[in-house]
Each structure stands twice: as C-alpha cells, then as structure tokens.
Amino acid sequence: xxxxxxxxxxxxxxxxxxxxxxxxxxxxxxxxxxxxxxxxxxxxxxxxxxxxxxxxxxxxxxxxxxxxxxxxxxxxxxxxxxxxxxxxxxxxxxxxxxxxxxxxxxxxxxxxxxxxxxxxxxxxxxxxxxxxxxxxxxxxxxxxxxxxxxxxxxxxxxxxxxxxxxxxxxxxxxxxxxxxxxxxxxxxxxxxxxxxxxxxxxx
Amino acid sequence: xxxxxxxxxxxxxxxxxxxxxxxxxxxxxxxxxxxxxxxxxxxxxxxxxxxxxxxxxxxxxxxxxxxxxxxxxxxxxxxxxxxxxxxxxxxxxxxxxxxxxxxxxxxxxxxxxxxxxxxxxxxxxxxxxxxxxxxxxxxxxxxxxxxxxxxxxxxxxxxxxxxxxxxxxxxxxxxxxxxxxxxxxxxxxxxxxxxxxxxxxxx
Numbered sequence: 582x583x584x585x586x587x588x589x590x591x592x593x594x595x596x597x598x599x600x601x602x603x604x605x606x607x608x609x610x611x612x613x614x615x616x617x618x619x620x621x622x623x624x625x626x627x628x629x630x631x632x633x634x635x636x637x638x639x640x641x642x643x644x645x646x647x648x649x650x651x652x653x654x655x656x657x658x659x660x661x662x663x664x665x666x667x668x669x670x671x672x673x674x675x676x677x678x679x680x681x682x683x684x685x686x687x688x689x690x691x692x693x694x695x696x697x698x699x700x701x702x703x704x705x706x707x708x709x710x711x712x713x714x715x716x717x718x719x720x721x722x723x724x725x726x727x728x729x730x731x732x733x734x735x736x737x738x739x740x741x742x743x744x745x746x747x748x749x750x751x752x753x754x755x756x757x758x759x760x761x762x763x764x765x766x767x768x769x770x771x772x773x774x775x776x777x778x779x780x781x782x783x784x
Numbered sequence: 785x786x787x788x789x790x791x792x793x794x795x796x797x798x799x800x801x802x803x804x805x806x807x808x809x810x811x812x813x814x815x816x817x818x819x820x821x822x823x824x825x826x827x828x829x830x831x832x833x834x835x836x837x838x839x840x841x842x843x844x845x846x847x848x849x850x851x852x853x854x855x856x857x858x859x860x861x862x863x864x865x866x867x868x869x870x871x872x873x874x875x876x877x878x879x880x881x882x883x884x885x886x887x888x889x890x891x892x893x894x895x896x897x898x899x900x901x902x903x904x905x906x907x908x909x910x911x912x913x914x915x916x917x918x919x920x921x922x923x924x925x926x927x928x929x930x931x932x933x934x935x936x937x938x939x940x941x942x943x944x945x946x947x948x949x950x951x952x953x954x955x956x957x958x959x960x961x962x963x964x965x966x967x968x969x970x971x972x973x974x975x976x977x978x979x980x981x982x983x984x985x986x987x
Contacts, residue, residue: 639835642834645954
C-alpha cells in the first residue's frame with residue numbers, strides 16, 4: 582500500500598452490485614496499490630435525494646439485472662442467491678456498519694464482508710439485531726457495543742451525513758467509487774478504475 | 785470468421801453508448817471469431833414499449849453519464865462531442881439504415897459507422913435527408929434509393945418489427961447484444977461477451 586489517496590467505496594448491504602463489488606475490493610487494492618476506504622451509506626436516501634429509482638423498478642430491466650448479476654457472480658466465483666427479503670430497507674444494517682466505522686474502522690471491511698454474503702448468499706436478514714450481533718462477533722467485534730451504538734444520535738447523524746456527502750459529490754446509486762476526485766458508478770467500472778490507475782502509473 | 789451464430793447488435797444512432805459500442809464491433813469480431821449482425825432499431829420505441837426512460841432523464845445521473853461516455857471515448861481513442869441536437873428522434877436515420885439493411889446489407893456497418901461520428905463527433909444532423917444522402921454516397925450506396933426507400937411501408941414495417949422483436953427478446957435500452965440466445969445490455973458488456981466466448985472456446 583502506498584500513501585496515495587485512498588479509493589472511496591460507498592456501499593449499501595441491500596444493493597446487489599455493492600455486494601458483487603465488495604468481493605473484489607481486496608483485488609482492487611492489490612492490483613492498484615491503493616487502499617480502499619469502505620464507506621457505508623443509505624441507498625434509499627440517495628434515491629430519495631436524487632429522484633433516481635432502483636434499476637429493478639423497470640419490469641423489463643429487472644429480469645436482465647438478475648441475469649447480469651448472476652453472470653458477474655459466476656465470473657467472480659462468488660455465491661449469489663436472490664434473497665427472499667428484497668428489496669430491503671437496510672437502515673439498521675448501515676447504522677451497525679457506521680458504529681464499526683467509528684469505533685473499530687480496521688474491522689469495517691471484514692464486518693461488511695460478513696454482512697454481504699449473509700444476505701446475498703445465505704438469505705439471512707441483515708437488518709435483524711440477532712444476525713447483526715452474530716456477524717459482528719464472528720469478526721471479533723464487541724456485539725453489545727455495535728447494538729448499543731446503532732441507536733445513538735452520533736451514529737444516525739454520521740450515516741445521514743455520509744449519504745448526503747455522497748449525493749453532493751454526485752452519487753445517484755450504489756456502489757459508487759471516488760478515485761482522486763473522480764466518481765465511478767457501478768461494479769462494472771472496477772476494471773476501468775484499474776486501467777485508469779495503470780495508465781497514470783505509467784505516466 | 786466462423787460459421788457460428790452471429791452476435792446481434794441492436795443500435796440507434798441517437799444513443800451515446802451505441803456509438804461507443806459501434807466503434808468496437810470490428811475488434812469484437814476479430815477477438816471472438818464471430819461475425820456481428822448490425823440491427824438498426826428505434827430506441828424511442830423501446831422506451832415506449834418497456835416504460836424505461838433515457839438514463840439522462842435523472843438529472844443527478846446526467847452529469848456522470850457525460851463523464852463516463854468521455855472516459856470510454858478516451859479509452860477507445862475515438863472522438864466524442866455532445867451534439868447540439870440531443871436528444872434526437874432518429875426515426876429517419878434508422879429508416880435509412882433499414883433500407884441499407886434490406887437492399888445492401890454488406891454496406892450496413894460502413895453506413896452506420898459514417899452516421900455515428902457525423903452525429904457524435906461532427907455535430908451534423910443525422911436525421912437530415914441531405915446528410916443521409918451525403919453519408920450514403922460516401923460509403924458507395926445509391927443515395928436516391930436510400931432516400932426513396934425511407935418512406936416505404938416495407939421499410940417502416942421492418943424497423944417497427946425489429947424494435948418489437950428486440951423488446952420481446954428482453955431489450956430495454958441500447959445498445960443491446962444477443963449472443964447465443966443470451967442478452968447483454970450496454971457498451972460496457974462488450975468485454976464480458978469476449979470473456980464469455982473465450983471461456984466457451986476453451987471448453
């Protein structure tokens with residue numbers, strides 16, 4: 582890892598392409614030499630602020646999105662099963678992630694990478710306090726502190742501010758990346774980010 | 785080129801990502817060993833039939849789309865200047881392409897590759913009969929036949945049927961590819977198509 586500005590990765594556990602992208606973050610770090618800063622935000626808040634709608638809201642698009650997501654999962658070699666609870670308002674989940682972001686940021690990637698497959702591969706409910714506690718414990722977090730923190734004004738405020746910040750910087754969906762001030766939208770732009778940074782590295 | 789089923793490429797001259805994709809078709813053919821069948825259709829008809837909306841219709845998304853398209857143009861090494869006439873109802877243009885598709889299909893890629901940059905790089909009006917005639921002549925087509933054919937019932941009907949066919953097969957935007965019965969949406973799926981066919985070729 583270098584001292585270059587981190588790549589920022591705004592994600593919501595309820596977003597299919599956020600999950601797919603999350604499985605590639607370690608590879609992105611390795612291939613670019615950049616660290617990635619994981620930034621939980623609330624996709625529902627982004628949609629509300631921008632007037633954008635979930636891509637699945639167009640019926641003709643929904644079927645293709647499932648197929649497309651399945652293709653990426655196959656390429657990445659990661660499991661993907663459409664959750665029985667979908668779409669899901671992930672407010673509690675994102676707040677739990679914010680507690681981790683504020684209190685134990687070094688564990689945030691592991692916590693997110695536990696929550697994502699719980700929802701996207703094991704059909705568990707990532708908004709359930711029991712599941713959040715179990716998954717938090719699994720990555721060495723203090724589950725009681727996570728649960729207690731979720732309802733505090735500081736955490737609610739931080740999540741709201743992260744979401745607002747992403748929107749102000751141009752986000753309209755998830756996942757959204759920022760690389761040296763430039764925004765990239767979507768799991769399918771990871772390769773483009775890598776090509777861009779490779780070109781810059783070559784000068 | 786092999787005898788394998790051609791890749792189908794549904795495109796509309798008025799679509800930014802159709803233009804970008806069109807510039808990559810020869811490379812796609814070379815890298816996959818497949819021929820590509822160029823299929824003009826009317827994106828406006830697709831939107832009407834599916835209830836989908838142009839991606840630029842969400843204001844927050846519009847700015848990013850311009851930036852994203854510019855990045856692809858830079859990567860591809862092709863010119864891109866947002867046309868002063870945008871969005872544009874490309875009905876005459878797509879009909880002119882259909883005349884070519886029906887009467888001189890071997891010239892269809894060249895005709896499309898003349899119309900696309902006229903609009904996307906030179907800010908010319910691809911719906912103007914004069915421009916259509918000039919561009920048709922430039923690729924060795926009989927301009928009078930193209931112009932005369934545009935208003936015939938057979939051509940209007942063919943364009944309507946191609947658009948309906950694409951929608952029935954799942955299309956909701958442009959460009960749309962079909963590869964061995966599978967649909968791929970977007971310029972940004974070309975690399976995925978190539979990886980898929982490479983995996984299949986390896987068995």
